[in-house]
Amino acid sequence: MxxxxxxxxxxxxxxxxxxxxxxxxxxxxxxxxxxxxxxxxxxxxxxxxxxxxxxxxxxxxxxxxxxxxxxxxxxxxxxxLAARERVVVFPDRREIVVDQPRQYTRAQLSQFAHLVDSTGDRERSVADRETATRGYKYEIRPEDVWQAPFDDVEELLSLMRSVLPRRSAELEEWVRSQWQRANRFRLFTHDDGYVVLEAGSESLMGNVARQKLDEEQLVAPISETESWVREGSAAAVKRTLYEAGYPVVDDRDLDTGDPVDVESTVDLREYQQDWVDRFRDQQSGVLVGPSGSGKTVTATGILAAIGGETLILVPSRELAGQWRAELVAHTTLAPEQIGEYHGGEKEIRPVTIATYRTAGMDRHRALFDSRGWGLVVYDEVHHVPAEVYRRSADLQTTHRLGLSATPVREDDREAEIFTLIGPPIGTDWSRLFEAGYVQEPEVRIRYLPWDDEMARNEWAHAEGRDRHRVAAENPAKIDETRRLLDAHPDASALVFVDWLDQGEALADALDVPFVSGEMPHHRRDRVFESFREDDLNTLVVSRVGDEGIDLPNATVAIVASGLGGSRRQGAQRAGRTMRPAGGSRVYVLATRGTSEEEFAQRQMRHLAEKGIRVIESNVDDGAQSEGGEE
Structure with a gap:
């Protein structure tokens, strides 16, 4: 010694x-x-x-x-001393526990670790509730290493050393081994046109690939390290080996599409140009930047850089119309070069915008399969793992681009997104916040008491879904919503609900429109345009506002219900305020002592993973709203 x-x-x-x-x-x-x-x-x-x-x-x-x-x-x-940040590493379990974490620490951890849970005592006094924060538990999974946004493993290890309190030879050795696993299998196109799976060694091919894959995926062995892949089974091979712990490098010679003469008319920001460059190097990837970071504009830059026939897949007709407008505004494409293919229109053009559902239908599938696409863009890419959408991931193209601020799924299939489409790009949100490109939202979970004994009794005697509905419709949320709006009189605010009755009650109490799926499309478009033009400063919105609706002037979001929804839904709603200018506030209202508490914490978890601080507080009976204290 x-x-x-x-x-x-x-x-x-x-x-x-x-x-x-x-x-x-x-x-x-x-x-x-x-x-x-x-x-x-x-x-x-x-x-x-x-x-x-x-x-x-x-x-x-x-x-x-x-x-x-x-x-x-x-x-x-x-x-x-008690309020200081503490980072504790458990190398054998590959877990990191952080108490009182700083934003910097959370942002750095998000690049190589997965937030498992947040813990802590939420019962604070009124005096202390402004400083109520939670501890975080992270896990470093194999896929976190495979998808880490670094050019080599030394860059990843350097970041880990900068945020962890001490080096762990055991943990670093495991990270190195996982990094190496990401390059042990490769798909490539044989000179005769068929696809070959190549392994890094005879052992990998014999003990992994040929054990995990059957005749539905592999036709026959070619050598000790190569196998002939059955036509149309490449995606299944990639998924299976990924699940076995071996992400596959895809070097197939795929369709490049007929050339399209198109240029971008936008001066991209530095980070957007970096996204374009990284995509061109990788030929595939998923942009996971926050709302307001310009993923769609970046996608038009990628489209111009690739310069081939392009298919853009979207979940709804409304988004198809928005994409057409973006392409006309930000590229040299003429309107007649852009087609839409969905229930309303069916035109194939050099750049075609189609819905996932239509592109996956058997009667339309042959048309899309027969086309040579230079680029396929998957907007709101978190839909891809769903059975109704995943057939679109088999479309042949050299370049696959996914877009989503929140590629998380409650069925734990988000890993399939990166397997089917490509590795994540744009995961370091903290740089965009610090540079002022995107406004970091201030997120506050507000736990409300019952102020209506009748409603509380109804909740106590309800079961299942009805119990969640009654908690979500707690009448106290109407008064709290009004107080929060009064505290931000100059803000453009969105109030989100999942329940139609609650939406109508809130809209009546606030004397503002309620936008739901029952509102005709033409009227919905007029209401959204009035909000964009600042003729309306508050809207109550159902789930129709969760995805794809561009409302860039929103600075306050109040989530009055929807807490039984997914982490993605929570982050999407918060993302409606994440724009370059102005203060950005998100208030999540949850009925204290009900399942809404857990739902609220789960919904905000994706934002916490990205380094965004989530503050929790109790609204005491008769207490004033947060706005008066700020």
Whole structure:
């Protein structure tokens, strides 16, 4: 064992307050001496004592003389020590627990770890509720390493070392091994036109590929490391091997499509151009930037860079119309070069916009299969793993581009998105927030009491879905919504609901329109346009506002119900306020003591993964809204 006292080292700088706290935590005792601080920080006892006495003079720590040592030091304000960030790593379980995390830490962790849970005591006093934060537990999964947005494993390890408190040889070795697994299988096109699966070794082909894949995927072996892939089975091969822990490199010679003469008319931001460059290098990928970061504009830049016939898949006709407008506004494409293919129109053009459902129908599928596409764009790509949409992922093209701010699914199939389409691009949201390109939302979960005994009794006697509905329709939410809107009188606000009765009640109480699926399309379009033009400053919106509706002037979102929905829904609704200018506020209202508490935490989890702070507080009976305190 090396004697630490005899090992020479450079003297450290005099300790500051943070280093003093580190020393207290390291000693595991409430008080420390100057010699203990010096030993922990690698400085001299005299220097440590001088610096500690300076901190005493500043009033940030205290000291007292005791019999066993001339002086001991302790924090003047113990709450400051308790409120500090702590990062604890469990290498054997590949888990990271963070207490009181800073935004920087959460943002960096989001690039290589998956948020599993958030924990902590939410029962705070009124005085403390503004500072209520939660601890976070992360897990580093194989797919997190495979999809990490770095060019090589050393970049990934460098980031990990910058955020974790100490290096772990065991954890880093595991990360290296997972990184290597991502390049052990490859699909390529044989000179005779069929597809070949190539393994990095005979063992991988024999013990992994040929054990996991059957005659439905593999026709016959070609060599000890190569197998002939059955036509149309490449996607199934990729999915199966991914699930076995081996993501496949896809180097097939796929259709490039007829050339299309098109240029972008937009000056892309630096990060958008980086997204374009990364996509061109990879030939496939999923843009996962936040709402307001310009994913659609970036997609038009990619379309111009590829310059081939393009198919754009969208979940609805409304989105098809928005895409047509974006293409005309941001590229040199003429309107007659753009076709729409869905229930309303059926035109194939050099750039075609189709709905997932129509493109997957048997009577239309042959038309799309026979076309040579240079690029296929999957808007709202989180739909792809669903059975009704996934056939579209088999369309042959050299370039696949997915778009989604929230590629998460409650059935845990989000990994399939990156398997079928490509690796994620644009995962570092914190850089966009810090640069001011996108407004980081301030997210507050507000737990409300019942203020209507009749409604509470109805909830107590209800079961299943009715129980969730009654909690969601808590009448207290109407008053709280009104108070929040009054606190932001100049804001453009969206109030989201899942239940039609609640939406109508809120719209009546606030004297504003309620936009739902029952509102005719032409009237819905007029209402949204009035909101964009600031003729209306508040809308109550049902699920029709969750996806694809462009309302860039919204600065406040109030989620009054929908808490039984997915993490994706919660992030989409919050994303409606994530724009470059103005303050961005998101309020999530949940009835205290009901399943809405858990739903609220789950819905905001995707935002927490991206480093966005989520503050929780209780609305006490008769308490004023947050707006009056800010």
């Amino acid at each position: 090396t004697d630490e006292a005899t090992e020479p080292r450079e003297p450290a700088a005099d300790p500051d307050l943070d280093q003093f706290y580190d020393a207290v935590e390291a000693e595991g005792r409430p008080v420390v001496t100057a010699s203990e601080v010096a030993r922990r920080l690698g400085t001299t006892q005299a220097s440590a004592a001088d610096a500690l006495n300076d901190l005493v003079d500043e009033g940030t720590i205290d000291r007292v003389s005791v019999e066993t040592d001339p002086v001991v030091y302790f924090p003047a304000e113990w709450r400051e």
